[in-house]
Amino acid sequence: MIQIRRVFTHLEEIRHEFGPVADVPLLRGAIGAVLTNPFAGRYEPDILPMMDALQDVGLDMAQRLLKAMSVPAERIETYGKGAIVGAAGELEHGALWHVPGGYAMRELLGWKGDRNAYAKGQAEEKTGQPANALSIVPSTKKVGGPGAALDVPLTHINASYVRSHFDAIEVRVPGAPSADEIVFILAMTTGPRIHARVGGLKAADISQWNGLR
Amino acid sequence: MPAKIRKIIVQTDEVRVEMGRDVQPPVRKALAMAVIENPCAGRYVENLDELIAIGEELGGLLGARCVQALGIEPGQAQSYGKAAIVGEAGELEHAAAILHPKLGAPLRVAVEKGAALVPSSKKMGGLGTAIDVPLGHKDAAYVRSHFDAMEARVADAPRANEIVVAVVVTDSGRPLPRVGGLTVSEIKGVDGLR
Numbered sequence A: 001m002i003q004i005r006r007v008f009t010h011l012e013e014i015r016h017e018f019g020p021v022a023d024v025p026l027l028r029g030a031i032g033a034v035l036t037n038p039f040a041g042r043y044e045p046d047i048l049p050m051m052d053a054l055q056d057v058g059l060d061m062a063q064r065l066l067k068a069m070s071v072p073a074e075r076i077e078t079y080g081k082g083a084i085v086g087a088a089g090e091l092e093h094g095a096l097w098h099v100p101g102g103y104a105m106r107e108l109l110g111w112k113g114d115r116n117a118y119a120k121g122q123a124e125e126k127t128g129q130p131a132n133a134l135s136i137v138p139s140t141k142k143v144g145g146p147g148a149a150l151d152v153p154l155t156h157i158n159a160s161y162v163r164s165h166f167d168a169i170e171v172r173v174p175g176a177p178s179a180d181e182i183v184f185i186l187a188m189t190t191g192p193r194i195h196a197r198v199g200g201l202k203a204a205d206i207s208q209w210n211g212l213r
Numbered sequence B: 001m002p003a004k005i006r007k008i009i010v011q012t013d014e015v016r017v018e019m020g021r022d023v024q025p026p027v028r029k030a031l032a033m034a035v036i037e038n039p040c041a042g043r044y045v046e047n048l049d050e051l052i053a054i055g056e057e058l059g060g061l062l063g064a065r066c067v068q069a070l071g072i073e074p075g076q077a078q079s080y081g082k083a084a085i086v087g088e089a090g091e092l093e094h095a096a097a098i099l100h101p102k103l104g105a106p107l108r109v110a111v112e113k114g115a116a117l118v119p120s121s122k123k124m125g126g127l128g129t130a131i132d133v134p135l136g137h138k139d140a141a142y143v144r145s146h147f148d149a150m151e152a153r154v155a156d157a158p159r160a161n162e163i164v165v166a167v168v169v170t171d172s173g174r175p176l177p178r179v180g181g182l183t184v185s186e187i188k189g190v191d192g193l194r
Helices: A048-069 A091-095 A098-108 A115-119 B049-070 B092-099 B104-110
Strands: A004-014 A026-036 A078-085 A139-143 A150-156 A167-171 A181-189 B005-018 B021-037 B079-086 B120-124 B130-137 B148-153 B162-170
Touching (some): A004 A048, A004 A167, A048 A098, A048 A181, A078 A091, A078 A098, A078 A167, A091 A139, A098 A139, A150 A181, A167 A181, B005 B049, B021 B049, B021 B148, B049 B092, B049 B104, B049 B162, B079 B092, B079 B104, B092 B120, B120 B130, B130 B162, B148 B162
Parallel strands (some): B079 B120
Antiparallel strands (some): A026 A181, A078 A181, A150 A167, B005 B021, B021 B162, B079 B162, B130 B148
């Protein structure tokens, strides 16, 4: 069911955007795995087995991305995920990425939750800071042709409302996806927008540890 | 004056399967780009030495970033290429100044040897303009399996007063080469051609 045709990594080291030069550059990274879409060209009612099969793909991609970024997991402050489905597939095939893509990065970054509850979409009650990677992993998906660009949303790993960390990274793999392919994407960064200054909840003020604030 | 770099982008592309066939070992390319301020933007500058010096600086920096991204020893690099996209307040000659006089020497150090010409392309462009960086074998330009290209593009660059400078290094040729010509095993590597 799983055939990985191609793996594409993208790193950005941002020193400034015409404002003060950062002491430590912001690092943003994304990885795209180009997979054969086993459901291309037909309507398949039961696609859930692919979600399970993608778990290992997600974990491998998350580890590869972190390695490509050459930073310890503790420095990752935002994440996001996405999928681009080739023309012979349907949007729902991209939705298969929700659990394996999100889970992979959250486990890598220190999430201690219940994997089975997560797969069922069940929330958990927490008090204090129970771990890292508490936030839902923001996502987007589309059906697109070769070289289609996807703006992958990014939010803070512990509190979705941290305003300085709302961001997005454009990801595209030249030449993919062809009609029978899907590009699954993970993205992570080491910090807020390079010149963040529009107020709102700060990362230092996270207090509820519920993944939101 | 060293290059005023706003951002550096590094991409790797690893092809494992092509047309249903395993590519073993996978073919891998790395692209490194620097978005720099164009010190000659907005006016005609006769002497382009400043850009030539920037080219020399970036040849080493971007070549090393590519080799690092591939996780290889410099001597394992097989093909290379370079390109530049000049923002609209600059002129095409600015790309030539960066690419041609001095970028090649430090790039060749980064990939060890490099007898062959470094293939290049250049254009004027705006934000998100794509350029196809031509690739050729680093020691013998006529190696047919290594004629290739890699697309380079930065979503938010070049601004009008910026230049995107790109270098590509690979550790392999095309995924399933089968159109004949000079092969890697036949390289003499003396004149840069064969």
